[in-house]
Amino acid sequence: MSEALEILFTASFWVAAIRIASPLIFATMGELICERAGVLNLGIEGIMVAGAFSGWFTVYMGGDLWTGVLVAAMTGAMFGLLHGFLTVPLGLSQHVTGIGVTLLASSLTYFSYRILLPEVTSPPKIEPFQPFAVPLLSDIPVLGPALFNQTPLTYLAYFTVAAVALVFYRTPLGVAVRAVGENPAAVEAQGISVTALRIGAVMAGSALMAIGGAFLTMSAFNSFFFEMINGRGWIAIALVVFGSWRPGKALIGAILFAAFDAYQVRLQQITGGVIPYQIFLMMPFVLSIVALVVVARRATYPKALMIPYQKGER
């Protein structure tokens, strides 16, 4: 039993937790931006697949790692544009369209993989982002290496949270985006286009989701596998609800979740096969549902979430 507790005090555990949290942070921030603007984006799972592949493939073809991140973000933004166009001006069901975008993005990715790499049997590897120890900060015991001996993409994830919070709460653009998810008619009355604002938010959010996918192929691992996203997108959607649509709370949720995930892997090793490994793998998904039930009562959805807006209508 003490062995199970000791895990929590090792630096390597927290290093792993932050690494597992990083793609979730990107994805959760991405979904949060979409939903705050009033658009549920169920395309997230497929967009992460597309981002994971496009970023990795750019580097595989000789591109720079940061170019890969940029390509992933642009790929995500393109799928965001598609989702935004179908759900905002056309007002199609956000559920069905999102599932469609997920199916399209993932199947297009698998199709491209087969076309671009027809001969490969085992997935080729790239040289991924390497950990970079931030001087001084990484010397703090336990927390130092966990937070500040990570790859640059993890630092970008921290920066993203700060940037999203800053834009949301300190800039006119952020106020407009939040307002468009609460009361689009009021935004339109100010002479701002609801359509442009919402599509823009969905594109920006989708770009972040794609970077979240790219984190897996370019930082956590070094190659692309089918099914590697494995429900992370859906978990990000749960994390947005858990975080009450606030960047800071969502960040804490993502880290807690990742810590739990890192913990179950280690617990699995300690228990040594007495409990079927599937039970441990199930826990993150079960935990997400439990978390949703716990917060559901006091969840305050953006008021215009999933409600299409028509000019001149109230």
Place this chain on the structure above:
Amino acid sequence: MRLEPRPSSSMAATLLWPAGAILATILLSSLLVMIAGASPFTVFWLVVKGAAGSQFALLETFTRATPLIFTGLAVAVAFRARLWNIGAEAQLYLGAVMTVVLGTGAVALPSAGLIPVIMIAAMLTGALTLLGPAILKTRFGVDEVVTTLLLNFIVLLFVSMLLEGPLKDPTGMGWPQSKRMIADAQLPRLIKGKRLHFGFVLAVVSALIVWVIMKKTTLGYEMRAVGHNAEAARFAGIPVNRVIAKTALLSGGLAALAGFSEVAGLKGNLTLDLSPGYGYTGIVVAMLAMLNPLGVIVAAIFVAGIFVGADAMSRSANVPSYIAQVMVAISLLTMVAAIMLMRYRVRWR
């Protein structure tokens, strides 16, 4: 731009927009075929031939359509009442689990009694699987989209655990697979020596029954009312939460039948690759059918044809069979757009 409801449903719009959706799907996938370095004409001809060019091809398409009719019906029923069941995959697998639990020798009955018992038990399993998320939705306000999606992963891991544990076939050379169904528990083949099985008939009959439920019964009326406007339905005295629960039971039961018929009719045992995403493809089938139960039959055969045809095509042309999934995804998006444009007119101003 803005959308205006069409004053009356125009015949031309009803026919032209869906036709446009199919045309757009073909054009967009032709582009991909050309990127893959093949001629779209050759490839589509091979797909059509592979799906319907021979008796074998047609039977294969109907066989593949069987689980899609069930999952398509499950989604159509749920979406009609705006219960977003994205978890047909989970309900399918748990239905299949119940099928092998009862069908591998645990229950000894003559075939005419055994098969209905297994079928009803499988349906109940699937029904209860969706009742959970439905109750979380009505009681706690938890979004069923997320819970049903997450349940898919939980259930697949649960099935994997069963197949490596209590349900594992001891003679399976270590593979994670269940024991084979006993002969009395298997659905008969429709034509001797072919793969098409009685599950296809069950699927078509189910579609007819669902059509009657939706069109001719109070429940069907209530489901449509709840789907159209839950607040108004509640105001009119319809017990909304109970209707949602009944919808969940019906939808989950239908999805479970897909698992039942795949195991008892086609595969004979349960493996982890029983369903290549039939639950998710059911959403496409239901949308293509515009949620009409009878339309589901046609849509399922159409989608199954694309899959079967693309498999055959990729063996002779150098285009990956993933093109089928891309086509199905594009057809979903173009079709939902077409349905909107059928009912609304775009005004630019």
